[in-house]
Amino acid sequence: MRATLIYGERDIRSEIVPDPSLSGSGQDAIVRVTAACVCGSDLWPYRGVTQPNMPKRIGHEFIGVVEEVAAGVTSVRAGDFVIAPFYDCCGTCANCVGGFTTSCLEVGWWGGSDHWGHDVDGAQGELVRVPHADGTLKVVEGGLPSADMIPDLLTLSDVFLTGHHAAISAGVTAGSTVAVVGDGAVGLSAVLAARRLGAERIVAMSRHASRQDVARAFGATDIVPERGDEGVAKLKDMFSGIGPDAVLECVGTKESMDQALRAARPGGQVGFVGVPNGGPELPMRTMFGTNVGVRGGIAPVRNYIDEILPEVLAGDLRPGQVFDARFALADAAAAYAAMEERRAIKSLLTT
Amino acid sequence: MRATLIYGERDIRSEIVPDPSLSGSGQDAIVRVTAACVCGSDLWPYRGVTQPNMPKRIGHEFIGVVEEVAAGVTSVRAGDFVIAPFYDCCGTCANCVGGFTTSCLEVGWWGGSDHWGHDVDGAQGELVRVPHADGTLKVVEGGLPSADMIPDLLTLSDVFLTGHHAAISAGVTAGSTVAVVGDGAVGLSAVLAARRLGAERIVAMSRHASRQDVARAFGATDIVPERGDEGVAKLKDMFSGIGPDAVLECVGTKESMDQALRAARPGGQVGFVGVPNGGPELPMRTMFGTNVGVRGGIAPVRNYIDEILPEVLAGDLRPGQVFDARFALADAAAAYAAMEERRAIKSLLTT
Numbered sequence: 273m274r275a276t277l278i279y280g281e282r283d284i285r286s287e288i289v290p291d292p293s294l295s296g297s298g299q300d301a302i303v304r305v306t307a308a309c310v311c312g313s314d315l316w317p318y319r320g321v322t323q324p325n326m327p328k329r330i331g332h333e334f335i336g337v338v339e340e341v342a343a344g345v346t347s348v349r350a351g352d353f354v355i356a357p358f359y360d361c362c363g364t365c366a367n368c369v370g371g372f373t374t375s376c377l378e379v380g381w382w383g384g385s386d387h388w389g390h391d392v393d394g395a396q397g398e399l400v401r402v403p404h405a406d407g408t409l410k411v412v413e414g415g416l417p418s419a420d421m422i423p424d425l426l427t428l429s430d431v432f433l434t435g436h437h438a439a440i441s442a443g444v445t446a447g448s449t450v451a452v453v454g455d456g457a458v459g460l461s462a463v464l465a466a467r468r469l470g471a472e473r474i475v476a477m478s479r480h481a482s483r484q485d486v487a488r489a490f491g492a493t494d495i496v497p498e499r500g501d502e503g504v505a506k507l508k509d510m511f512s513g514i515g516p517d518a519v520l521e522c523v524g525t526k527e528s529m530d531q532a533l534r535a536a537r538p539g540g541q542v543g544f545v546g547v548p549n550g551g552p553e554l555p556m557r558t559m560f561g562t563n564v565g566v567r568g569g570i571a572p573v574r575n576y577i578d579e580i581l582p583e584v585l586a587g588d589l590r591p592g593q594v595f596d597a598r599f600a601l602a603d604a605a606a607a608y609a610a611m612e613e614r615r616a617i618k619s620l621l622t623t
Numbered sequence: 624m625r626a627t628l629i630y631g632e633r634d635i636r637s638e639i640v641p642d643p644s645l646s647g648s649g650q651d652a653i654v655r656v657t658a659a660c661v662c663g664s665d666l667w668p669y670r671g672v673t674q675p676n677m678p679k680r681i682g683h684e685f686i687g688v689v690e691e692v693a694a695g696v697t698s699v700r701a702g703d704f705v706i707a708p709f710y711d712c713c714g715t716c717a718n719c720v721g722g723f724t725t726s727c728l729e730v731g732w733w734g735g736s737d738h739w740g741h742d743v744d745g746a747q748g749e750l751v752r753v754p755h756a757d758g759t760l761k762v763v764e765g766g767l768p769s770a771d772m773i774p775d776l777l778t779l780s781d782v783f784l785t786g787h788h789a790a791i792s793a794g795v796t797a798g799s800t801v802a803v804v805g806d807g808a809v810g811l812s813a814v815l816a817a818r819r820l821g822a823e824r825i826v827a828m829s830r831h832a833s834r835q836d837v838a839r840a841f842g843a844t845d846i847v848p849e850r851g852d853e854g855v856a857k858l859k860d861m862f863s864g865i866g867p868d869a870v871l872e873c874v875g876t877k878e879s880m881d882q883a884l885r886a887a888r889p890g891g892q893v894g895f896v897g898v899p900n901g902g903p904e905l906p907m908r909t910m911f912g913t914n915v916g917v918r919g920g921i922a923p924v925r926n927y928i929d930e931i932l933p934e935v936l937a938g939d940l941r942p943g944q945v946f947d948a949r950f951a952l953a954d955a956a957a958a959y960a961a962m963e964e965r966r967a968i969k970s971l972l973t974t
Binding site: 539566 | 722880908912
């Protein structure tokens with residue numbers, strides 16, 4: 273089959289690799305990928321900021337059709353159209369049941385290894401072996417509704433539900449005032465998620481016209497291009513001199529978290545989903561003085577899919593607008609370059 | 624009048640100082656102190672850990688009787704029995720209305736200065752000028768119900784409601800599983816607050832028999848004397864191998880926060896109220912991986928008094944058990960020494 277590998281900085285290759293097969297655990301499924309995509313977090317190794325052992329299979333978001341299941345799998349059958357979260361999880365341990373499948377006691381990662389130590393395929397390929405099929409895969413009843421819904425459904429693998437997690441972590445609810453730091457695909461998704469949750473006012477912090485347009489289409493009521501001290505001052509001004517209730521941090525740098533912490537009103541909350549790459553520390557003393565809470569992290573998207581999928585299938589929620597570039601799987605290198613050079617917000621890959 | 628001053632490390636003196644008078648702002652009241660007390664945070668300058676400009680008036684918790692009010696004061700009258708939070712606040716700005724009176728845009732601090740830059744008395748004295756009488760003071764209708772309720776009412780000035788803030792910040796609710804780090808007066812108060820909020824299981828982390836007894840009386844279901852790695856392992860074991868929903872950090876050292884962050888289950892929450900003195904940073908990357916949230920800070924006790932006072936007046940809530948030593952105001956130095964030497968959990972001062 274065809275798969276995408278990262279060999280080093282800005283070195284993405286599409287290669288023919290062996291097809292996956294059932295591992296013998298009895299819990300596997302093999303899924304033929306209908307669509308996958310490139311994540312902002314894939315750009316970290318692409319830029320050389322993080323350096324995993326390479327060459328390495330890459331990609332962690334996909335939807336597809338089940339080809340084969342092991343004997344022990346009960347909720348998924350060959351021919352089912354499924355959504356996979358960006359990790360695999362058992363669905364039955366204390367953390368899965370407690371709402372945090374990303375902390376599953378048997379968690380595994382696409383392109384890495386499963387709980388039993390076996391290699392797992394990356395999602396940017398034609399086939400993926402799914403170690404815990406029952407806990408991981410969400411079956412879309414009736415199959416793929418229509419081809420134009422592929423982008424919307426694919427966002428439930430990661431990006432929209434990661435934006436949703438930022439909003440949930442920040443406690444966004446009906447009537448909230450919200451600012452979103454970051455205008456990448458996750459930040460834009462967070463805007464849409466905040467609107468869905470009933471936020472009264474949503475500020476997108478963005479200085480790029482095309483992204484501002486998507487933000488407005490997703491429900492942003494205001495755009496603030498300023499950053500740093502000016503950005504904080506602008507937000508304070510807009511909300512009674514004290515700032516918004518919730519700030520959604522969707523970047524992951526020290527600067528963006530600083531912006532978020534300073535902009536929230538006293539007693540407000542920062543919801544963060546940007547993978548922290550710019551410095552590991554939060555200023556405890558500042559948080560003590562302002563009572564601004566910080567909550568978030570790697571999004572337990574599998575716990576959210578059941579609630580959100582019906583709205584997508586009904587056409588009421590169209591999160592797929594974050595995809596503004598489309599590539600064949602064999603052209604994955606071009607899909608990465610388009611995002612790296614900011615010609616695309618998010619690149620979709622079809623097989 | 625008699626007042627308490629700190630002159631330096633372990634140097635507390637009771638002296639005669641000028642009586643306060645109305646400042647001319649039109650919003651003042653003068654209150655005659657019935658009872659005050661020593662806070663764990665008073666021990667930081669006492670131990671020389673923090674070094675304010677000295678000599679300095681000290682003490683920030685008091686209840687008392689109004690002697691005189693300025694012309695502009697409308698909700699408080701001479702003769703009223705009142706509870707003062709550990710700060711003064713206007714009660715009408717965006718932060719006060721938003722639930723965070725400790726971030727009042729005109730906040731002032733006992734023993735420091737008011738919004739207009741005038742000196743303010745410390746609470747460990749016979750009289751205190753209250754700059755925003757309407758926003759700050761809570762009138763106890765009908766006056767002091769009985770002398771044995773003095774300790775209970777005094778806890779609404781700070782300690783019980785600071786414990787309550789830890790529980791609220793950690794999202795404790797009916798059925799929560801909770802661990803409390805710290806067995807000082809605030810930690811014990813947090814145990815009681817968690818019980819009041821309906822927590823199903825409450826672990827007090829304590830290695831002192833007398834404090835364990837108070838913790839049990841306040842509703843602790845379990846006692847864990849272990850700390851560090853052993854303490855974390857014990858808590859994980861007790862709660863499905865993953866830890867409790869909420870951890871209440873009531874100390875303020877780097878070690879206690881580390882303990883709290885590591886003990887909470889994935890997706891759990893740390894509520895913190897210990898004044899951070901052991902290091903200012905939180906490990907962002909760890910929080911990202913576990914989705915453990917951190918929220919808390921200086922407790923907006925004035926926002927809580929209205930809800931809690933009726934339960935205290937009815938005798939249903941007896942938070943005053945944290946006071947296990949009583950001193951005359953003139954013996955304030957002995958009251959500090961008793962706490963410093965851990966002979967007392969919390970020292971009460973009467974005038």
